Amino acid sequence: MADMETLREEEAGGEPVSLYQRILGDIRDRILSGEWPPGYRIPFEHELTTQYGCSRMTVNKALSQLANAGLIERRRRSGSFVRRPQLQSAILEIHDIKAEVDALGLPYRYELATRLQRKATRADLVRLDVPLPSTVLELSCRHFAGDRPFCLEDRLISLAAVPEVADESFAEMAPGPWLVSRVPWNAAEHAIRAVGADAATAAALGIAAGTACLVIERRTWSADQPVTHVRLTYAGDSHALVARFTPSQG
Amino acid sequence: MADMETLREEEAGGEPVSLYQRILGDIRDRILSGEWPPGYRIPFEHELTTQYGCSRMTVNKALSQLANAGLIERRRRSGSFVRRPQLQSAILEIHDIKAEVDALGLPYRYELATRLQRKATRADLVRLDVPLPSTVLELSCRHFAGDRPFCLEDRLISLAAVPEVADESFAEMAPGPWLVSRVPWNAAEHAIRAVGADAATAAALGIAAGTACLVIERRTWSADQPVTHVRLTYAGDSHALVARFTPSQG
């Protein structure tokens, strides 16, 4: 249930932590330090209650949260065991493009290139998993950092999922923030790859053809209905994705 | 504490879920569907107890987990409120390279190119944050899918953090799995970028110079001590990182 960010609390700060948090932190630290390696059987709830002088509910709360976090595995009758780190999983934070440009200290500008409402074609199915007789909005736009193109955005939006886009010109507002503020999404999928810029991309980004570009594709669903597919293309050297780490996760 | 993966349970399966899980799921669904938008004040614990006919501890457990998951925010005296999705964050799963190749259905092969134990230079500091008079192991190796190079690995390992590497040749075993199984890490940082292959990289990967490559750099710490820095270079079109999504996270 938990990722480690939320499992972490301030120990050094000396602020009062509750008892179950102390128990949780103690065990977590022993696991992360390697003192209790994968497979290690951590003390029974019963033992921890005597060790900490508290009730079973309290240690149960701590252990349950560790189990939710994927750090330990609980087995009835057998006890609780340190889990092997399953997969190295990193948390990628997808920032707003404007925020990225702001972070560079450069003025941000957005520009709509094309806006086309049309019937979905067979080719769109790969990008957006809509039933075939359906209407989509295709957008192409650019994000600028200063006066240099920073990112190219090609987007497909399902009109079935978001009918209101028909009334939105997107001349001033980028579709990303517009959608985020309007459509509650509950699933998404990202693919990240490196591709050489083709002629059109190179021209739009103001770079030489063949330059390495970082391409991020994202598909988003809301209530099992496909909402949008977006392809963001960054000139290779201008951008890096940074991912924070999450220690161990089911 | 929770990420949504673990918050999710099988509703359709019809398997018996506990009461607090039902409460948790009900509220989560209303938030993710948008029925309860950001800022919405969800019913007080007291109201939920009467609504579900259960004790406060039970609804408290559900609400606490939602708060840990970052879906709601709890304020004393005021109630609990739906949080605005903070950042689009995706969970990137960093697979073992052998597993990636296996997934392609191709035979995997590993090959060590160079192995050099030496004093750390100023240039290494950027990669591995070690104190200057210290020793590092520099490795360069290739991972093959079939008979084509799949991935180039350049690695720096701190001997202070992992003295045992001095005795390991890495002729047979890749350093990645070796380290994972041996060193408990508790922090890492990833940077993902697209770069054009330079002459050496192109030769090593068997591609044309300038071809777009996906470069993943990872720095790993164990107990606040830098352990390793690795740069993985994939020929652009041969590889894409896929990231699963996590709905909303503090």
Place this chain on the structure above:
DNA sequence: TGCGTTGATATGTATATACATAAAAGCAAC
């Protein structure tokens, strides 16, 4: 009007208790 005190309220944590359940261990009959 302005300010401090007081009380009400919702959440935060902890306890003792109870019963359910899964799983392993022990035991007995075949």
Place this chain on the structure above:
DNA sequence: GTTGCTTTTATGTATATACATATCAACGCA
């Protein structure tokens, strides 16, 4: 020895209760 039962055990869930604490609102006093 294997099968099938019972017992033990540790966890899973839920309850009623208690007190702490942060905070908002209302009140009363200067």
